[in-house]
Structures are given as structure tokens and as C-alpha cells.
Amino acid sequence: MRVLVTYGSKRGGTAGIAERIARTLVERGFQADARPSSEVESVDAYDAVVVGGALYSSRWHRAARRFIKHHSEALRTRPVWLFSSGPLDDSAAGGDIPPVEQVQRLMERIGARGHITFGGRLLPDAKGFIASKMARHRAGDWRDPRLIQAWAEGLADALRSVEAGARPGGAPEVTAGLH
Ligand SMILES: Cc1cc2nc3c(=O)[nH]c(=O)nc-3n(C[C@H](O)[C@H](O)[C@H](O)COP(=O)(O)O)c2cc1C
DSSP: OOEEEEEEEESSSHHHHHHHHHHHHHHHEEEEEEEEEGGGGOOOSSSSEEEEEEETEEEHOOOHHHHHHHHHHHHHHOEEEEEEEEESGGGGSSSOOOOHHHHHHHHHTTOOOOOEOOOOOEEETOOOOOHHHHHHHOOOOOOHHHHHHHHHHHHHHHHHHHHHSSGGGOOOOTTTOOO
């Protein structure tokens, strides 16, 4: 199964999360590519898709939004999961912050199977008028590697179920040697 993990990221934090998810999927035996949403022209080569967006003023990064709108027809026929990355505190530690309204609408548009909000990252030397001001008080890395890993492992399990369901008869594959 080939999985696309695509992301809209302004300052690299969300890209790092996407790469970690893709790495976990590869470790679990999937083919997985982490790619910026702005560079993906087609999802035809992929059986499943994960889309992540950085949150800015309660909106997803434009590239992630555009990706979903542009490929919504193809995404509706594939299993898709979304993640957001944002909070610059430990509020995402439980993994239960719901998607912002805009992302909720995108989820409905494509029938996405799930969503999680991960903590974000803001570097102390962040560029940009507002970001540099924010960084004076709120710089830090709130991306929790264990939460990301655990979510990606759950995703791998879900993909295995999709794989099993897609086989003729829907029955899980019987591994040679069990007889
Ligand atoms: C100007 C600005 C606005 C932000 N707005 C939000 C927000 O509305 N909600 C949120 O959870 N995080 C917000 N954040 C935090 C970012 O989402 C966080 O830094 C994220 O990791 C950025 O991802 P990126 O490095 O991939 O661009 C904001 C950060 C900045 C600099």
C-alpha cells in the first residue's frame, strides 16, 4: 500500500510531523512519501492519503486547503486522515482538540476518516512581524514525538484493516505457514 503524507507548512514544524508519520509507516511496512502539498500534482499513485496543515489564525495553511479542494474527487474515493499542528502549549497533549471549523468542513467534503491536532513549534528567531512578536513569549517546540508516533501506529493498523477489506471476500490474508 502506498501512502501520501502531504502538508502545508510555513516554518517547517508541520513538515517535521509529516516526515515522522511517513517514517513510522515505512517502519511498519508501507510505502510512504512526505511531500509539500504545493508540489503534489496527482494522488493517482497512492492508495491512502494523510493531509496536515499548520494553523494560522484558526485557519489551515493555504497549500493544505488548496490540496483538498483541488483533489477532492480523488480523495473521496480513498481513505484520508487529517492532522493540524498549532498549539504552542501542552493543550494538544491529550490528542483530543477538535479540528477548527474550516478543517471540519474540509473533512466533510472528502469524507475523511479522522483528525488529530498536534502541538506546534515556533522558533525564537521566527521571521515575520506577528510571528517574531509572538516568539518573544511563546517560542518552543510542542510537537510530541510520542503522540505523533502513537497516532501513526494507529494509522498503520487502520490501513491494514483497509487493506484486508479491499481483498476479494474482505477476509484478512491467511499467512502461509499457519496451516
Ligand atoms: C502568526 C501566527 C498565528 C498562529 N495562529 C495559531 C492558531 O490560530 N492556532 C494554533 O493552534 N496555533 C497557531 N499558531 C502556531 C502555529 O500553528 C505553530 O507555530 C505551527 O507549528 C506552525 O507550523 P509551521 O512551522 O509548519 O508553519 C500561530 C503561529 C503564528 C506565528
